[in-house]
Amino acid sequence: DVKVTQSSRYLVKRTGEKVFLECVQDMDHENMFWYRQDPGLGLRLIYFSYDVKMKEKGDIPEGYSVSREKKERFSLILESASTNQTSMYLCASSPPGQGSNQPQHFGDGTRLSIL
Amino acid sequence: AQSVTQPDIHITVSEGASLELRCNYSYGATPYLFWYVQSPGQGLQLLLKYFSGDTLVQGIKGFEAEFKRSQSSFNLRKPSVHWSDAAEYFCAVGARNDYKLSFGAGTTVTVRA
Numbered sequence: 001d002v003k004v005t006q007s008s009r010y011l012v013k014r015t016g017e018k019v020f021l022e023c024v025q026d027m028d029h030e031n032m033f034w035y036r037q038d039p040g041l042g043l044r045l046i047y048f049s050y051d052v053k054m055k056e057k058g059d060i061p062e063g064y065s066v067s068r069e070k071k072e073r074f075s076l077i078l079e080s081a082s083t084n085q086t087s088m089y090l091c092a093s094s095p096p097g098q099g100s101n102q103p104q105h106f107g108d109g110t111r112l113s114i115l
Numbered sequence: 116a117q118s119v120t121q122p123d124i125h126i127t128v129s130e131g132a133s134l135e136l137r138c139n140y141s142y143g144a145t146p147y148l149f150w151y152v153q154s155p156g157q158g159l160q161l162l163l164k165y166f167s168g169d170t171l172v173q174g175i176k177g178f179e180a181e182f183k184r185s186q187s188s189f190n191l192r193k194p195s196v197h198w199s200d201a202a203e204y205f206c207a208v209g210a211r212n213d214y215k216l217s218f219g220a221g222t223t224v225t226v227r228a
Contacts (some may be wrong), residue, residue: 004158030212040124042205043159043218050214058215088157100209100216101147101166106158 003027004107006091012113019078021110023091030096032074033104034058034066037088049074050096081114089114117142117208121219128196129227136191136222138206147209148189149216150180154202162204165189176200201226 007022015043025032031050035043035058045058055066063085067075074093078085088111092104118141128134130217140146147166151159163174170182180191203223207216 035218040220042119042121042220046213048214092159094214100214101211103149103161103164104159104216106151106160108156108158 004083004091004093004105006089006107006110008015008110009108010111010113013081014115015080015082017078017079017081017114018105019112019114021076021078021089021112023076023093023107024072024073025074025091025093025105026072027093027095027105028071029093029105030071031094031102031104032068033092033094034074034076035092036060037090037109043090046076046108083114086112086114105114116121117146117210117217119206119208119217119219120177121204121206123222124220125223125225127225127227130198131195134191134193134196135204136204136206136224138189138191138219139187140206140208141187142208142210145184147211149183149207149209150178150189150191151172151205151207151218152176152202153205153221159205161203163164175216184227196224196226198226198228200224 033048034046049068064079091107094102094104120139150162206219209216
């Protein structure tokens, strides 16, 4: 089974801090994704990466950046955390395919609170 | 760009009763369609997917979904729900020329004894 591991289940940070959320997958997947999940809004894509050092903006990239130095690891960075970034963050990975036809495998999420 | 609408925010169903969750999508060509389930405190798990071919697809946990092009719908069904089916369900749509998925807002299912 594919395992996508997010380093923290719960995280509390202060406004203005630089926050790192880490995600590791063990199936050698090319594609990795970061989403945020908010009630009534579903999942919204922040960034995704289709290869090492490659990234593309998703629908809501403002205030975030990402890093993918190794194939198995995809980090989400909140440059200067703000209270409106309090949310559940989900990481996912998928193998290459024709567009989005490969199912994404999700981690258990990190619930981030910014005080 | 593709988009998904799940009209029902919350559904309550009795254990043993049937369940149907609605999903409508917007996309110009034949989409890739997915249903995911999220149990409390966990990530999303794939229930089933549709790419082409038979419009009735079977998934895990006894779920099935039917693709209806004329109605731009991909509704999820289960004939008899179990208490363990209480969860949030997400419909998602993807495209052949894009890695990204667009998710609906989700439907929360409560199962009463």
